[in-house]
Structure formats: C-alpha cells, structure tokens
Amino acid sequence: MEKYKKADRNELLAEIQSVKAEYEQWCSRGLKLDMSRGKPGPDQMDLSTNLFELVNPELGYENKSGIDCRNYGGLDGLVELKVIFSDIMQVAPEQVIVGGNSSLNMMFDTVAQAMTHGFGDKPWMLQGKIKFICPVPGYDRHFAICEYFGIEMISVQYKDNGPDMDIVEELVKDPTVKGMWCVPKYTNPDGIVYSDETIKRIAALKPAAKDFRVFCDNAYAVHYLTEKEDSILSIYDECVKAGNPDLVIIFASTSKITFPGAGVAAEAASPANVATIKNRMSFQTIGPDKLNQLRHARMFTDMDKIHEHMKLHSKILRLKFDIVLNELDKSLTDLGIATWTKPNGGYFISLYVTPGCAKRTIELCRNAGLILTPAGATYPYGKDPQDSNIRIAPTYPLPNELANASSLLCTSVKLAVLEKLLESNN
Amino acid sequence: MEKYKKADRNELLAEIQSVKAEYEQWCSRGLKLDMSRGKPGPDQMDLSTNLFELVNPELGYENKSGIDCRNYGGLDGLVELKVIFSDIMQVAPEQVIVGGNSSLNMMFDTVAQAMTHGFGDKPWMLQGKIKFICPVPGYDRHFAICEYFGIEMISVQYKDNGPDMDIVEELVKDPTVKGMWCVPKYTNPDGIVYSDETIKRIAALKPAAKDFRVFCDNAYAVHYLTEKEDSILSIYDECVKAGNPDLVIIFASTSKITFPGAGVAAEAASPANVATIKNRMSFQTIGPDKLNQLRHARMFTDMDKIHEHMKLHSKILRLKFDIVLNELDKSLTDLGIATWTKPNGGYFISLYVTPGCAKRTIELCRNAGLILTPAGATYPYGKDPQDSNIRIAPTYPLPNELANASSLLCTSVKLAVLEKLLESNN
Numbered sequence: 001m002e003k004y005k006k007a008d009r010n011e012l013l014a015e016i017q018s019v020k021a022e023y024e025q026w027c028s029r030g031l032k033l034d035m036s037r038g039k040p041g042p043d044q045m046d047l048s049t050n051l052f053e054l055v056n057p058e059l060g061y062e063n064k065s066g067i068d069c070r071n072y073g074g075l076d077g078l079v080e081l082k083v084i085f086s087d088i089m090q091v092a093p094e095q096v097i098v099g100g101n102s103s104l105n106m107m108f109d110t111v112a113q114a115m116t117h118g119f120g121d122k123p124w125m126l127q128g129k130i131k132f133i134c135p136v137p138g139y140d141r142h143f144a145i146c147e148y149f150g151i152e153m154i155s156v157q158y159k160d161n162g163p164d165m166d167i168v169e170e171l172v173k174d175p176t177v178k179g180m181w182c183v184p185k186y187t188n189p190d191g192i193v194y195s196d197e198t199i200k201r202i203a204a205l206k207p208a209a210k211d212f213r214v215f216c217d218n219a220y221a222v223h224y225l226t227e228k229e230d231s232i233l234s235i236y237d238e239c240v241k242a243g244n245p246d247l248v249i250i251f252a253s254t255s256k257i258t259f260p261g262a263g264v265a266a267e268a269a270s271p272a273n274v275a276t277i278k279n280r281m282s283f284q285t286i287g288p289d290k291l292n293q294l295r296h297a298r299m300f301t302d303m304d305k306i307h308e309h310m311k312l313h314s315k316i317l318r319l320k321f322d323i324v325l326n327e328l329d330k331s332l333t334d335l336g337i338a339t340w341t342k343p344n345g346g347y348f349i350s351l352y353v354t355p356g357c358a359k360r361t362i363e364l365c366r367n368a369g370l371i372l373t374p375a376g377a378t379y380p381y382g383k384d385p386q387d388s389n390i391r392i393a394p395t396y397p398l399p400n401e402l403a404n405a406s407s408l409l410c411t412s413v414k415l416a417v418l419e420k421l422l423e424s425n426n
Numbered sequence: 427m428e429k430y431k432k433a434d435r436n437e438l439l440a441e442i443q444s445v446k447a448e449y450e451q452w453c454s455r456g457l458k459l460d461m462s463r464g465k466p467g468p469d470q471m472d473l474s475t476n477l478f479e480l481v482n483p484e485l486g487y488e489n490k491s492g493i494d495c496r497n498y499g500g501l502d503g504l505v506e507l508k509v510i511f512s513d514i515m516q517v518a519p520e521q522v523i524v525g526g527n528s529s530l531n532m533m534f535d536t537v538a539q540a541m542t543h544g545f546g547d548k549p550w551m552l553q554g555k556i557k558f559i560c561p562v563p564g565y566d567r568h569f570a571i572c573e574y575f576g577i578e579m580i581s582v583q584y585k586d587n588g589p590d591m592d593i594v595e596e597l598v599k600d601p602t603v604k605g606m607w608c609v610p611k612y613t614n615p616d617g618i619v620y621s622d623e624t625i626k627r628i629a630a631l632k633p634a635a636k637d638f639r640v641f642c643d644n645a646y647a648v649h650y651l652t653e654k655e656d657s658i659l660s661i662y663d664e665c666v667k668a669g670n671p672d673l674v675i676i677f678a679s680t681s682k683i684t685f686p687g688a689g690v691a692a693e694a695a696s697p698a699n700v701a702t703i704k705n706r707m708s709f710q711t712i713g714p715d716k717l718n719q720l721r722h723a724r725m726f727t728d729m730d731k732i733h734e735h736m737k738l739h740s741k742i743l744r745l746k747f748d749i750v751l752n753e754l755d756k757s758l759t760d761l762g763i764a765t766w767t768k769p770n771g772g773y774f775i776s777l778y779v780t781p782g783c784a785k786r787t788i789e790l791c792r793n794a795g796l797i798l799t800p801a802g803a804t805y806p807y808g809k810d811p812q813d814s815n816i817r818i819a820p821t822y823p824l825p826n827e828l829a830n831a832s833s834l835l836c837t838s839v840k841l842a843v844l845e846k847l848l849e850s851n852n
Contacts, residue, residue, distance in 0.1 A: 037498070039497055039498050040497070042494065045487075045494075045496045045497065046483075049482075049483050052478075052481055052482045052483075053482075055478055056475075056478045056479075057472075057475050057478075061471075068468065068471075069687060069688070070471045070685040070686070070687055070688060071465055071466070071471065071685070071686045071687055072463070072465050072681075072686040072687055073687070074687070100526050100527070100715070101526070101714070101715040102711045102712060102713075104710070104711055104712060105710055105711040108709060108710040108711070109710075112538055112542065115542050116538065116541050116542060116551060116575065123551070125542060125549070125551050125552070126551075141709075141712075144709050145709055147709075148706070148709040149542065255498075259496040259497070259717065260496065260497045260498040260712075261495060261496055261497055261498055261499070261500070261712075261713055261714075261715060261716045261717065262495070262496060262715045262716065262717040262718065280574070283534060283567075283570050283571055283573075283574040284530070284531055284534040284535075285528045285530055285531040285534070286528060286530060286567075286686075286687075287528075287687055288527070288687075289526070289527040289687060289688045289715065289718065290687045290688065291685065291687065291688040292688065292715065292718065
C-alpha cells in the first residue's frame, strides 16, 4: 500500500511523466474552482428561505415578551433565542447573550475587552507578553485574533480525542498563559470530537493566571454529516463541578444553520463573566438586530426544529463530502503518500500529504484553477511545521465542480510528492 | 416676563400652594409616561414596513455587484449603500464602510482600536492619561465610551454655531488631548447646527497629538423638523482643503430613518483611516449582515427616496414637538424661570431651568409617573455644573401622552423653582 515509497527511480520517472500529462490536461481546461472556505452553498441557504416570511405587519414585530423588535434596546437579545442557544451551548438560558450576525465578532470583542479591561485582574495589555494555547491544526481566524492583539501562540497538537491535555496542563502553570482556543465538536479542520475525559480535564485546569479563559467556539454543535450524532459533555457544567465556573466562554451561531452573513450569534458563560461582558456591551451598543433574531425565533420554535433543519443540510453535505472522499480513496489509497479524515460532522476534510508537500500541492492546484486554503493556515502564524496539512472545504462548490476539484487535487498531490521523491532521490 | 423673580414671599407662598395642588392632581392620575430617550415611535417605524418585502426568493439575494448577500464576505458593505451614505456623510463612496445595525458600535470599536493599536502612533492605552474634548451639552453615550476607556473628558460649552472654537484651539495644543466628539447637525440635545466657520476651524485644527481624531457623529444628517433644511459644509472636504485629511472620522446610520434596532450604520474617513479601520475589521468579522443592507439598498435607490421618506417622519414629529413647545410657551414663558430650544431638526427639545432646579424637576416628574433623561446626562460624568439642563425626547409617546407629559413637566418646573426661591428667600 505504499506504491510510491517502494518504487525505484525509473518507476518514479515513468510515473511522474504520466501524472504530469494528467496535470497538464487539468491546466488546459481553464477551471475556476474554490474549495478554500467553509461556506455553505446556495442550495443550503435555500433551506432557510422561509425566514423572510416570518417578520411582516401581519405577524407583527413583538416577541413573546412583548418587545417591539424594531426599536432600540434588548442588549442581550430575545429570550426565545436564549432558550434555543442554551440547548446548543449546554448552559442555562439566562447565561446566554444573543448578539448580531457574527460569533467571530463576539470572540474578538471579548478578547479585546480582556486586553483593555481584563477579566478580574489587570488589563491583559498592561501585563506584558501574554500567551494563548492553540490546539493545532485549528481555525485560522482564531489565530488571527491572537495575532492582531500581539498574543503569543503556543501550538499544542490535537490527538484523536482533543488537545494533548498532558501538555496543556503543563502550559497553564505559566502565569503569562491567559487563554486557550477550543472547538469541542468537529474541530476545524480535523473533525475531532472532544472526549468526556478531555472536557473534564479542561474544566479541571488550575491555571496560574486567575484571568485565564478557555474560548470555546462550538461552531459545529449540531452540524452532523452522518446518522451518528456525536454528543459532548457540557463544558460549562463540568467547569462548575470542578469549581471553575468562570473558566470557559462559549460561542455559537446560526451562520451554518441559516445564513452565513445574516444569521444570529451567541455567547455564554458563568453569571460573573456574563455580567462583565454585558457591562462592556452596555457601552458598546444599544442592542442587536432583534428583527433578525425574531425571524430566527419564529423559525426555530424548539430544538427539534433545529435538528430537522440540520438533517436537510446534512443530506446536501453528505453527498459533497462523499464525492471528495471517494476520489481520495480511489486515487491515493494505494500510494502511501497521504492520509485524510472521514468526519462525522463539521465543514472540512483534513488531508495530510507527505511532509514538505502541502505548499507545493496547493500551488499546483492554484496554477490549474483550484483555490485551496493556503498552506499553513491551520497553524499559528500560518506555519505548518510539517508542511503537510491541507484543509479541504467541500461545501460550496457544485457536485460536478467538486468531482473535478478533487480529481485535480489528487493529481496535484501525486505530482508534488513525486517531485519531492525524485529530488531527494537525485 | 419674570413673574416669579419679581414676586414677594407672600405671592410665592400663594403660588406654591396652587402649583402643589396642580402637582398632586398629576400624582393622583397614576401616569406612566416616558420622555427619556430619543426613540422613534411605532408610527414612524410603520413608515418602513415596505423593507420586509424587499428580500425574498422572487427578488433574489444579489446586489448590483452580483454578491449573494446571504453568504459570508463583503467586509465593508454593499456598494449601493456606500453611495447613499456618501451623500449623507459628504465623502466619496469608496471612503464609506457600511456595517451592522449600530453606529454607536462603530464609534466604540474605533475608539477601542485606538486604545489597543493607536492611529499611527503608540496605542492610546500605552500613552498614559489621555483626554477628549466633549462639547456640552452632548450625547451621554459618547461620554460613556470615554468613561469606559478611562479617557478624561474636558467639557467645552456649545455656542449657537457649534463648540466654542477659541477654547478647542487652545486645548488641542496639549498632546494628551487625543479626540473630540462632534454632532455637526442638530446636536443632541440643543439642536445646534455647526456654522461654516465652525467646520472650517475644526478642519484646520493643528493638534499637538498626531493621533488626534474628531469623532463626528452625523446622527441627524437628514432629520429635519421644518421646511427649512439646514445644510452644513462637508467636514471631510474642509479637512482635505486644510491639509488634514486624517483628522476626522464620520459616523451615521439609518436607525432613525428605518428601524432603530435594525437599521444600517456606516463610518467614513480618509483613505488612510479607512485602511486602518478595515484592517482591524478583517480580524474582527467576516462581514456585516448584507441581507439587511440589501433591503435598505432596494428601498432607498437614491437620495430623493431618503428625503421623501424623511418628510413623512418630519410630519409625525413636527406634531409632537409642537405639543411640547406649545405647552412650554403657554405655561412657562411669562415666569422667567426657563428657556428652551425650538430646533429645526434632530430628536430633542433642550430645556434650561433656573440653575439648581433640573434634578428636582426630574425627580418631581418621576414621582408623578413621568420618566425624563436623568439630570446631568448631557454632561461628562453625568454632572451638569449648573444643574439646569433637561433633555426632552418628544418622539416616542403618543400625542395625548405628550400633552400630559409636557403639562406635568411644566408643573414640576414651577414647583421645583418655587421650592428653591422660597428656600433662598427663607
């Protein structure tokens, strides 16, 4: 099963001739494909067309509490959505703040608040060099927030059941370590689900810094790709049990449930953290867009409605993921030059090619008209130490585009690895 | 015209008996009225019902540039709205960033960015004590942003044509003075319109601090109450002429054009400032709610549509303002104990009562069931040095409520002043 590794130089030369010919055919087709970002496709967004009918003069503008959602006010959002998000985020409804259209914005603002005002201690900005633990591979936009604020990032490798907690437990003994990013379910890009043990160990962390916070981005809480619906422990409940209620701040959104650009985001934490965050918000805004919240509240009257809706997404996405997975299976399984994930949920397939070949693979794809996430994007500072990981986002392209894109990707992987093998074999 | 001042003690005692009786009648009515915030009323919001019909499957989700507004992206907003806001903010469209539902949020975020990253110099947070110039009376939420970030506020009195520029020009010689709030048209609460001279002098400021910025909140740019539509110079154009393009950052929104909670906000500045702000935003969010932007773009296809729409608001508001103004005229003109503004636009009537009587007036109103903006709210730190200014927001209550509220207010002013006169006359 390691065809390329076992091949001698002549066999490799013959193979690269054939793969180059394959690649040149792709180049000649003038493709314009994009598998770079975890964007829902138009077919997925069409599932939420009903939203537009849910706010109008006939149905009125009041939520269940009688708030006219057109006007100012309601800093922390509509109670109906607090209930829905409380289920998604596994906390009590009164601990949820429902915001605007972007959970990333809520994460950024919460880190910004820590920088200028701190979390019960001095502002992070006045504490000198501070650091965050970044499980890798991870989400580039989490890392970008650290970069923006000059927070040093320490990579910790993901294992099958979550971040390597032996290392995390060591790192938090350093009082300059102030935070940690987590995506507890279907990590981006590896699709890892945190085990009960991982969540208990995170919840039980005893960081030297009292103002250490776990930024837990539950972006894919209900985003299943298979019949098997993985479940995770409530990280907040575990924190409470461990006597650490203030340790974690949780984020979620409907960006990949309804509309990426016009969904509703939420943030949840302990009563003390929520009070701190709401205090900042009271200076920052008069309130979120409650009409868009009202649309969502009327569409998702309970969690069953969310799950029904997510099954429709899953049906569309399963097909797309399978196109890519089948192509990877067909083209690469026997070569011993790559491994990849087969996730139960989330938005990505994570492809690991022979070390040193990710950047070149992505370059080859780009030159033939296929945009992939830049090499290294899933690591802090954009640097994959192995130059191996490629994040594949199969959700946006059409099925026929995906077939082409995956096939071109496999050709490019082969070509990049063959170039490398021949170079070292020179 | 100064009935109370000319009265002797016995006349005052007789008058207070009669006013007290009047006041007690109000108390017995169990009113629940609120003239505290500049909130549009339901009748005004009904003017924008059409918005809900402008995004649906038939009309599609693409703007003029072919962007699917449901999906991620479009950091700085739709081009159609840049054009509309460019007219409102008197800058070129490419200098406009169109955001979410809150211009206050954009102001907060821009100040926050200066705190953590600065404007071309060291972060404000690392420069020790810094200060802002706050023209008074002004908008409490501007002052609150300074309070949140620990920025010291220096009050500068408004004159008829804008802030007292002699004082402002002196203050900016201090390098710790980093900013200044402005509301150039129909100030909150006095309804002052900045004269051409004021705007030219602001634009020509030569602050000692290179990272000094004027935060210009053009909240009432098209919010006329009379046939006379005041116009102001483009503050940005004047800055360019004065060789100061980076001096000013301008804010506006449709909160009081369409929906207070679900409008669209915008920010505009020089190309250099816009690049700085957009750089921060690229870390903070993937993009604003473009569907709500699309609704607005389709409703307001040009500025004529905005002006037509604002005439409808004006018709509703004129009636309400007149109820209050007529009552003030009728009840207080002859007494020599108060003056008030008769604004051409904006959202407030500004009432100045005999110094030392604002707090007591507001307390009397509250005890009888009428909530007014807290005394001092229009000054930094909530402290009106004269205890004289009362901000009246006539927009939200119904006309019959307004008649009661204004009448009760006048009774309370009289009672508060009489108490004071009798106390000093003791």
